[in-house]
Amino acid sequence: MKYLSVGLILCAGALAAAAEIPERIDAHAHIxxxxxxxxxxxxxxxxxxxNICVVDKHDKGFEQAEPQMAVAARISRETRGRVAWCATFDDTDWESPAFTGRVVKSLGQAFADGAVAVKIYKDIGMELRSSSGAYAMPDNPAFGPVLDFIAAQGKTLFAHLAEPWAAWRPLDPASPHYSYYKENPExxxxxxxxxxxxxxxxxxxDRMLKRHPKLRVVGCHLGSLETSVDDMARVLDAYPNFxxxxxxxxxxxxxxxRExxxxxxxxYQDRVLYxxxxxMLPGNDPAKALRHTQxxxxxxxTYLxxxxxxxxxxxxxxxxxxxLTWVPGLRTHAKD
Ligand SMILES: [Zn+2]
Structure with a gap:
């Protein structure tokens, strides 16, 4: 709910066409x-x-991994898998010798509880620092064993890394990202x-993608290359696991x-997930959130x-x- 809605009107034709797709999957929501x-x-x-769990220390309700994962697993059970879930982990202790063991144990439990993917977040690259002050980057060897574990378990990595170009530019009321950066100066x-x-x-x-060719990676938010489909094409061409x-x-x-x-x-019809x-967050008006969802x-x-x-x-x-291809765990619940 961080972005402007563009006022297109749903027409009867769109409803009719929607019926031709037996089932739709929204592969990125926060419930x-x-x-x-x-x-x-x-x-x-x-x-x-x-349903994607994500740790954002600045965003109410998203501060910790474990409580979110417990709710996500519950919602998945209550919906008999209609709302599947993507695990995550807290990375603040990333330099500790116990980090890999702790995260692998937690993710192993999440997979046993039905998680089909794992999310990493923009704090890596933009906020998380080493004790020496350097920013932790996604290809830091400290994350390698966790990424190898995710690949070995046959799960998918959802990577929200970097942000829209608007994050590095002055506030611009014409940008679709204006209200997010106005409200989230951090x-x-x-x-x-x-x-x-x-x-x-x-x-x-990109070095992370190259170093882990067996890891399926979904780059969230158009891979943070949102202003140019040419940029997206270049990365998709270079990394078949992306x-x-x-x-x-x-x-x-x-x-x-448009063209x-x-x-x-x-x-790139095989490489883009809707x-x-x-x-849907505690404290929000559920009827309003549902209306917004619809x-x-x-x-x-209508647009696509x-x-x-x-x-x-x-x-x-x-x-x-x-x-279903990029997140094979979703196949368990999907009807043909
Ligand atoms: Zn998200």
């Missing part, structure tokens, strides 16, 4: 509030969700010139030339199916099949 009305909506709309890198450059973080992310999700970045696609975005999505970043799903469908007029097989991949 921390069990809510039967929400469960009923997902069932009726035939939408499956990957992540507005323009205010923190001592922090690493976006290029530095993404170069480290895919991207659209979470909270559909407005960034809308700002690029260019359309060609990109057709060419995701939203929608939230509006956003309608907006995105009507605005871009993507061929139906491509829509099926983006809205469902790619999630």
């Amino acid at each position: 921390l509030q069990p809510d039967p009305a929400y469960y009923r909506y997902l069932e009726k709309a035939n939408i499956r969700v990957l 992540w507005h890198m323009f205010l923190h010139p001592d922090r690493p450059a976006k290029e530095t973080i993404l170069a480290a992310r 895919a991207i999700d659209t979470a909270a970045r559909i407005p960034d696609l809308m700002l690029q030339p 260019k975005v359309r060609s990109f999505l057709i060419r 995701g939203t970043d929608l939230e 509006e956003e799903y309608a907006r995105d469908w 199916a009507q605005g871009l007029a993507l061929p139906e097989p491509v829509l099926r991949k983006i809205f469902r099949e790619n999630a």
